[in-house]
Amino acid sequence: MYPSAPPDAYNKFSAGAPPTTPPPATYQQTMNTPRPGGGLTRWSTGLFHCTDDPGNCLITCLCPCITFGQIVDIVDRGTCPCLASGSLYALICASTAMGCLYSCIYRSKLRAQYDLEEGECPDFLVHCFCEYCALCQEYRELKNRGFDLGIGWSANTDRQRRGVTGASVMGAPAMPVGMLR
DSSP, rough: OOOOOTTTTOTTTTSSSSSOOOOOOOOHHHHOOOOOTOOOOOOOOTTTOOOGGHHHHHHHHHHHHHHHHHHHHHHHTTTSSSSHHHHHHHHHHHHHOOOOHHHHHHHHHHHHHHBBBSSSHHHHHHHHHHHHHHHHHHHHHHHHHHHHHHHHHHHHHHHHHHHSSSSSOOOEEEEEOSSOO
């Protein structure tokens, strides 16, 4: 009534080992691998992932000139100190409320340094309509690339030269491993 199936039709792997598929790429591999056709990499976090770093999110909402100054210090490789750029940003915001005109320049510089994609909107529009989110994203990008923005460019280069990777993170105290009794 039904045609009979060949003997190994029910056991596809009877002739040897099952075919292997390559393991999925890790997050770090996908971040550092250029995309086909574009050659640009993606941002390490999204524009609206501000709460991924709640401390920076709060500081940026209360006083964005601090976050902006820290970003400029790293992007300009220490040529424009944090205090100077943050003060200029605060002055522009207080006098014209157009700090986005100044800050979008540094988003473009950051993208050029690390070959980051622009996204759906140009840098100018991102900063005009989502200023605080853009600053938080830029801060997180530099932080995810190994910079400690709180210590500035020169201290980061000193740490890199000494071979120190990453800052100590405050959090819960370390617990001893193993049985305690």
